């Protein structure tokens with residue numbers, strides 16, 4: 210169960226004169242595939258960042274799976290998000306990067322190892338697990354999996 | 367028919383490379399020759415220092431001068447004090463300066479620009495001007511003539527550079543990476559410790575070199591704030607005028623070596639950027 214309920218979400222950035230999101234309401238059912246479409250600067254990123262907890266709305270509410278998460282910190286939300294730029298940890302090997310979300314979710318080590326191997330085989334990144342991200346080719350980096358806890362056991366995406 | 371190949375570009379490249387090498391060697395020699403001469407003098411016998419012409423090769427090696435220097439009263443204690451002060455300054459300035467730099471890099475708050483300017487004012491005051499009132503203050507607080515007092519002064523002197531360097535280091539760590547870590551379940555402190563700090567480490571190592579070397583070499587404040595708990599440069603300085611030539615060289619040697627060792631150790635972190643090593 211991971212319905213997302215957004216109601217009357219208003220956000221104005223500090224120092225901004227216009228609302229970045231102006232009274233947005235939206236409901237997304239579990240398993241539904243949703244696309245946000247709109248002109249540049251209309252507030253798509255702002256909305257997603259508020260769902261993720263990276264920005265806090267001025268008013269309105271967000272609930273995921275019936276739980277109110279409006280002002281919950283991002284690490285308590287069990288969400289995953291792909292960033293517009295590749296957010297990788299350049300100081301850690303590929304293996305650590307892929308397993309990071311699972312490690313944070315306190316998944317047992319053998320389990321992490323198994324799942325990382327599975328994802329790497331799927332994406333043909335197997336031989337590169339012990340490299341640093343800087344030493345991958347562009348294409349290899351684009352196949353980068355970003356498995357947070359939720360991409361293994363989705364509550365929502 | 368064979369085409370003639372124009373080799374001038376590659377010849378020029380070779381010449382440029384050669385000149386770069388020559389420049390590097392010149393700069394290295396400029397740094398190394400004084401260190402070599404000090405080491406040579408410190409490790410030579412007393413008599414050989416008075417010979418003329420001086421031999422530039424290590425022909426008369428002995429540790430006798432150095433032993434005499436290290437054996438003279440107060441030197442070992444001063445060396446210990448210097449290490450305590452250096453490490454203490456490093457620790458305290460990192461403890462205060464790194465979070466301050468992080469705040470400057472990540473948050474906007476009222477008075478941010480004046481604050482950055484104000485930081486540099488401490489360095490605008492001459493150390494003597496700072497030290498005399500501090501000595502008075504420390505006397506009333508009963509911490510005069512302790513390594514702790516010198517640590518406080520050196521931390522104050524080091525903080526501006528520590529804060530400004532670490533702020534620019536944190537600016538170069540993408541916010542994205544930090545936010546990704548937060549989404550994957552890190553607390554704010556966890557994201558800082560697991561992700562931001564490791565990425566900032568090379569830059570912070572550079573800041574720590576500045577701090578340690580500054581503290582190791584600072585002599586004026588340390589002389590004013592202590593009597594019996596002198597750091598090494600203060601101790602050497604106070605006995606310099608009435609000591610033989612050999613003693614001075616040995617003192618110079620003892621002053622140079624520890625900071626060279628520290629820099630060599632930190633260099634590993636400095637040049638080891640992620641995924642590529644500067645060689």
Ligand SMILES: Nc1ncnc2c1ncn2[C@@H]1O[C@H](COP(=O)(O)OP(=O)(O)OP(=O)(O)O)[C@@H](O)[C@H]1O
Pocket residue numbers: 222223225228229230247248249250251252253254255256
């Ligand atoms: N950090 C910020 N501070 C102030 N204003 C911001 C900030 N981020 C976004 N804005 C403003 O909020 C509005 C919505 O921005 P947002 O990034 O959500 O747009 P978007 O729909 O994602 O656009 P794009 O399609 O170009 O990515 C814009 O007018 C933008 O200028």
Ligand SMILES: [Mg+2]
Pocket residue numbers: 253254255
């Ligand atoms: Mg956007």
